[in-house]
Amino acid sequence: MKIKKLLFLTLSLMTLLSLFLSGCTVGPRLPEPRFNQGSKVYDTNGKLITTLFKEKRTTVKLKEVSPITRQAIIAVEDSRFYQHHGISFTGIARAAWKNLRAGEVIEGGSTITQQTAKNLFLGNERTFSRKFLEFWYAIQLERKYSKDEILEMYLNQIYFGEGAYGIEEAAQTYFGKPASQLDLAESAMLAGLPKAPSKYSPFVNWQAAKNRQKIVLGRMVETKVINQTQADEAYREELHLNSNRKPASRAPYFINEIVKYVTDKYEDGAKLLYTGGLKIETTLDLEAQKAAETAFLKRLQSRDPDLEGGLVALDPKTGYVLAMVGGKDYATSKFNRALQALRQPGSAFKPFVYTAALEQGYTAATTLTCEPVEFRTNSGIYKPTDFGSQQYHYRPFTLKEAVTVSDNVIAVKLAGQVGPQNAVDVAKKMGINSSLRPYISIALGTSEVNPLEMAAAYAAFANGGFRIKPVFVKKITDSQGRVLEKNLPSRTRVLDEKIAYIMTDMLKSVVQPGGTASIVSSILPRPAAGKTGTTQNYADAWFVGYTPELVAAVYIGYDNNRKSVGSTGGRLAAPIWAEFAARALKDRPVQDFPKPPGVVEKTICADTGLLATPYSEKTIKAFFIQGTEPTQYCPIHGGLTENPPFGGKQQEEKNVEDFFQMPRRFPRGRKFLEWFFNQAF
Incomplete structure (x- = not known):
């Protein structure tokens, strides 16, 4: 099969070359450019969230683009642009050799002319006929237009991420200046974006953007556009990103995840998303999203402006992501703390330890004594103590009461008895994907996780023992009505339903009077369960809670992780969760968790x-x-x-x-x- 493909490609190129050299005009004429259609994104109830369209573009003449920007893009995309006639046989051969050595496609051989032809006239399908037409149209473009005209078309149509099409819109979006004023450092960063806009966006991943910028500068040195000294100076230059970007009108953090999902999954996904007229049916519930944003901002507005956090909610039966708040202001920070903030969950991790104990035959009535205890570890002697001024209670606790008051000593002793690795295994099978260290202190949440996986893992308590897979997109349909993908709920039995119910009963006590999140019961008048988490020195505050219809995780902390939030999970995160749940479920009938037989x-x-x-x-x-x-x-x-x-x-x-x-x-x-x-x- 590979030999046939190579033979077809070789014959096609030879035919096209002979036609070009002979001046033949036989073949399809250049068609009119395709009209662009924006993609519509809907919530789970069919309500329109937003329309993603391509018209975020300002066309400029080539002379209005900084010369160094032109040189940067040519260096990294097609260094022989001014030498070839639309198709670079050298580039194709080099790319084929690199791909063959790597065993996968790591580099393409398309010229700027070919990319222009594809973007203007062709679709994204991977067929020999489409590739043949790409070659043919590239040759026709070279015959009809000058190199500078082709470069101008290319610079005005290429996608740079953040909804910015064309170099002028990219310059304004990323640096708040026209393309004519871009310097070497800015040009090199922008030139690196078209390869993978969401991956290399400096707004999303600064280090990845800098690494890509360095590659572009290196190509410019290789092609003798600049020297190494200039490249080094440009790399060290302090760049100032535009802080006045306008976010999506509703659910910006969620919409950004949809954009990343489509652009990363599909070939030329950005073009498909912004011009292909897709209909994207998501799992988001706009009413729940509004409730999440309201509760989150209301509780944090009077606190330190630098205090941040995230909230993510799922349907525990399906895994559908119903609401997502990645921070207080998307325009200020695109960092999505609901997905990207890896933080220690503190005592919110304890339910996995207690679940491991129930699986080993412990019961809610098993008693352990809160008293001084020490464990020998590789780093020395570990002595757990309780939260607050009283380090030990010096009395026995049933496991249920220990959960209610979040006793640290009991949790660590229990982890020692059931085995830290068993607690890790339970967390993993329930939905924690982050790396967990099987130390005795795992009971106090000393391994980092993110809010989404915590919410997904707690869903197994809420739904009777099933692991669910978080789902963002239910269905995508193209402009012709063809279904590109359809995602159904995925459930896997990981807990005995009786154990899930017993853990739920134990976690119910946390939100009742006497529990560490007793404030919940005064805000949310319906059956609920959950667990607070407060990390050492009040660095982070957590609450992960659920009802039969909803599971959500709330994390509050500082991005630099150097300051104290100054409060506990029960006082800071739990009220946000309770107010969100109360608003999101206000029109839903009150349900309790069904008790299983046995x-x-x-x-x-x-x-x-x-x-x-x-x-x-x-x-x-x-x-x-x-x-x-x-x-x-x-x-x-x-x-x-x-x-x-x-x-x-x-x-x-x-x-x-x-x-x-x-x-x-x-x-x-x-x-x-x-x-x-x-x-x-």
């Missing part, structure tokens, strides 16, 4: 983890996989009698259970005989 509820004594008695001063309702629930009553707060009156032991057990189901008419701790006398007589 799960039983018991009232336990918080001190012992055993069944509570009327003497128990602090009790907790907890769920258990049937057969793992405690069967003994707490002995330190009064157990059952050996020869109970009034119906025997079974009746007395029922009386005790009934006691905890009845409305509380008197404080817990009142003597059992008083209660029993009233019940019996």
Whole structure:
């Protein structure tokens, strides 16, 4: 097959060369340029979010483009532009050799004339006939127009990213100046963009843009346009990017991800996106997006202007991304903290440790004591302590209560018992893709993650144990109505539904009175669960929470990671989450998490983890996989009698259970005989 392709290409080039040399005009004439159609982006309910179009362009004459800019683009795109006649056989041979050695396509052999012909007259399909026409039209362009005219067409049509078509719009977009005023450093950076605009954009990845600029400068040295000294000086020059860019009107961070998705996935994706008339059906819910932006900005507007963060919400059943806030102001910073901010999640990582424990046979009633403990590690002795002024509680905690108050010592001891690697494995299978270090401190979230993967992982708790894949695009259709792609929800069972439900019950307590995010219950009047996270020295604040219909992660912190947010996840991130969820779900009926078969509820004594008695001063309702629930009553707060009156032991057990189901008419701790006398007589 490869030999046939090479033979076809060789014969085509030889035929075209002979036709050109003979002056033959047989063949298709140059057609009229194709009309451009903008692409429309819709939300999950069919509402138009925005239209992405090509008309962000200002046409200029070649003389209005800085000479050094012209030289930079020619050097990196087609150094023999002024020597060949539309097709560079040397360039094709060089590219073929490099691709053959690399085992993949790493360089193209198209000339500036060929690229101009393709952009003006042809589509993106990869066929021999299209390539043949590209060769033919390139030759025709060279016959009809001068080199400078072809270069002018090329400079006015090429895509530079950020919606900027043409060198003039690119100069204004990136540097806020006309193309005639671009210097060597600016020209080299712009010349490097057409190869992969989203990848090399200085607004997105400054280091990648600088690396690409260096390559362009190197090509200019090789072609003797500049010398090495000039190249070095240009590379060191401090560039000032334009800070007055206008963002997309709605959901700018989300729309930017859609732009990157299409431009990176499809050949000539930028051209297809901005001129191909696509219909892009996304997963975004505009109402949820509005709720996210409102809650996020409302809670941060009175704080330090440099304080940033991100919020991302998904449907836990489908993985559809419903809302995304990447920062306070897209025009100021394009850095998408919902996807790109890798930060330690603190205690928000603890549920993965507790899930690993439940899988190993621990229950919500298992007790561990919060007291000094140390672990020998490769870096020395590690001694976990609790948050706040009291480093240890010096008392036993059930696992459920330890989750409620976010006890650090219990979480680390539990990680030591179940094994850090097992906790990492649970997090990975639930949806964490970032690298996790299996140290004992993993229980306190010491490995970096991003908000999207945290939200995706928590979805497995909300949906009954399924890992979901985050989805941004549901369907893309071209201008002819042909479906280019269709993405359906992807679900994989990773947790037993009973364990997912028990973890949800434990995490429900976090947002209730006594929990670290108790403020949630006062803002959101519906069943919800979640976990706070506060990193060392208050560097970052997190809350990851969910209802049956919605899962979302909120991260708050500084981009330089050097300043303290000055508050906890429960006080800073949790209110944002709660207000967002309340707004997003205000018209939805209240739902609770469905209890799966094989799960039983018991009232336990918080001190012992055993069944509570009327003497128990602090009790907790907890769920258990049937057969793992405690069967003994707490002995330190009064157990059952050996020869109970009034119906025997079974009746007395029922009386005790009934006691905890009845409305509380008197404080817990009142003597059992008083209660029993009233019940019996």
